[in-house]
Amino acid sequence: MNVDNSLSPHGGVLVERVEPRPDRDALARLPAVEVREQIAHECLNIAYGFFSPLTGFMGSADVASVAETMRLTSGYVWPIPIVLDVPEAELRQAGVGVGDTVLLTHQGNPLATLEVSEIFAADLTELARHVYTTTDPAHPGVQRTLAYADLFVAGDVTLVCQPVINPPFDRYWRTPRQLRSELGEMGWQRAIAHQTRNVPHSGHEYMMKGAYMEAQADGVLVSAVIGEKKVGDYIDEAIVLSQDNLRSHGFFRDDIHRTTALLWDMRYAGPREAVFHALVRKNLGCTHHMFGRDHAGVGDYYGRYAAHEIFDGLPDLGIRSVLTLEWWYCPTCGGVAYEGICGHPDTKQDLAGRLIRSIIDGGAEPAPQTLRAETLALVRQCADEYGFGSPFVTERYLRERKPVLTVPASQSRH
Ligand SMILES: [Zn+2]
Numbered sequence: 001m002n003v004d005n006s007l008s009p010h011g012g013v014l015v016e017r018v019e020p021r022p023d024r025d026a027l028a029r030l031p032a033v034e035v036r037e038q039i040a041h042e043c044l045n046i047a048y049g050f051f052s053p054l055t056g057f058m059g060s061a062d063v064a065s066v067a068e069t070m071r072l073t074s075g076y077v078w079p080i081p082i083v084l085d086v087p088e089a090e091l092r093q094a095g096v097g098v099g100d101t102v103l104l105t106h107q108g109n110p111l112a113t114l115e116v117s118e119i120f121a122a123d124l125t126e127l128a129r130h131v132y133t134t135t136d137p138a139h140p141g142v143q144r145t146l147a148y149a150d151l152f153v154a155g156d157v158t159l160v161c162q163p164v165i166n167p168p169f170d171r172y173w174r175t176p177r178q179l180r181s182e183l184g185e186m187g188w189q190r191a192i193a194h195q196t197r198n199v200p201h202s203g204h205e206y207m208m209k210g211a212y213m214e215a216q217a218d219g220v221l222v223s224a225v226i227g228e229k230k231v232g233d234y235i236d237e238a239i240v241l242s243q244d245n246l247r248s249h250g251f252f253r254d255d256i257h258r259t260t261a262l263l264w265d266m267r268y269a270g271p272r273e274a275v276f277h278a279l280v281r282k283n284l285g286c287t288h289h290m291f292g293r294d295h296a297g298v299g300d301y302y303g304r305y306a307a308h309e310i311f312d313g314l315p316d317l318g319i320r321s322v323l324t325l326e327w328w329y330c331p332t333c334g335g336v337a338y339e340g341i342c343g344h345p346d347t348k349q350d351l352a353g354r355l356i357r358s359i360i361d362g363g364a365e366p367a368p369q370t371l372r373a374e375t376l377a378l379v380r381q382c383a384d385e386y387g388f389g390s391p392f393v394t395e396r397y398l399r400e401r402k403p404v405l406t407v408p409a410s411q412s413r414h
Pocket of ligand 1: 330331332333334337342343344
């Protein structure tokens with residue numbers, strides 16, 4: 001029985017570009033370029049359709065159009081350039097030109113082929129100005145943009161190896177096709193997405209519950225962004241496991257809550273990244289996406305609710321945004337309260353990351369209104385099992401953690 005979720009992917013067709021039986025000898029003869037983790041993530045996202053309708057890395061016309069108008073040249077909304085940067089010297093050494101097929105390797109092993117349609121340079125400062133509305137090099141997205149190599153290589157990408165997703169992420173990572181099928185089997189006609197890089201505190205939990213009810217949804221899909229880390233972030237393992245822990249302890253019924261992993265290196269592009277998150281979750285089969293305060297922002301580059309306003313200008317997005325104010329702890333109301341309801345803003349306590357961190361670090365038992373005991377126990381378990389004693393990223397974690405994905409040297413069919 002075909003139980004695909006009825007919602008159309010962005011652009012109408014779910015892109016799938018995976019070659020199950022590549023000719024290994026032919027691949028070995030191609031010029032090869034080794035790609036870093038960010039690009040490997042993006043190859044997977046293109047090939048499995050997370051980035052539908054993109055079929056490859058963007059050419060100059062799409063990059064300019066996306067930067068200036070937030071649309072692809074085809075007219076579909078797309079807010080963030082997806083580009084493959086390669087140093088000119090490396091391209092010359094590999095002997096790569098337009099019309100060639102290049103083998104992209106990761107961890108030294110074949111990952112994907114790229115059919116080169118264009119090689120071009122872009123003004124990185126201008127690109128940053130458009131996408132981030134700032135060129136301040138302290139902004140992590142601007143930093144990422146200014147660090148691009150001097151040339152971009154455009155072209156369609158096809159996976160020649162399906163990487164192994166390592167535990168515990170293997171339980172959560174799904175391709176859009178797999179996820180659409182699972183949501184369909186569960187009967188989720190209306191699925192609302194929650195974007196996270198966090199261990200959930202009560203504010204997050206109630207945001208999910210409130211948005212679920214507002215959307216009259218059949219279920220909440222927690223889409224945890226797994227990618228490049230900096231010291232002090234939550235470790236990836238704690239994020240996915242603690243989100244799913246809310247379901248396994250019954251704070252969400254089993255049939256209305258699922259957690260999945262998205263391999264993406266955050267750009268912190270604020271409102272533009274909110275649009276990007278919406279499009280990717282549309283491709284996962286979600287009909288709605290919730291957005292809270294300062295979505296995907298950093299510092300004070302973007303207004304508190306800038307991510308809410310941007311959707312007004314995008315009526316053809318194809319996924320509904322559910323805009324929520326803040327949930328906080330109010331001792332007068334006697335529990336977790338909503339900014340739009342609670343009349344005690346002077347005594348409310350923000351459920352800020354800092355408070356939650358002090359609970360986790362300090363060993364104090366939290367009030368159940370801030371961080372659930374079940375979450376704290378799980379986070380401590382993750383610290384021991386995956387974090388070298390800390391639920392937060394340390395230098396040691398960055399050096400020694402087990403990678404999320406492994407590209408095997410050669411792949412057996414079964
Ligand atoms: Zn109150």
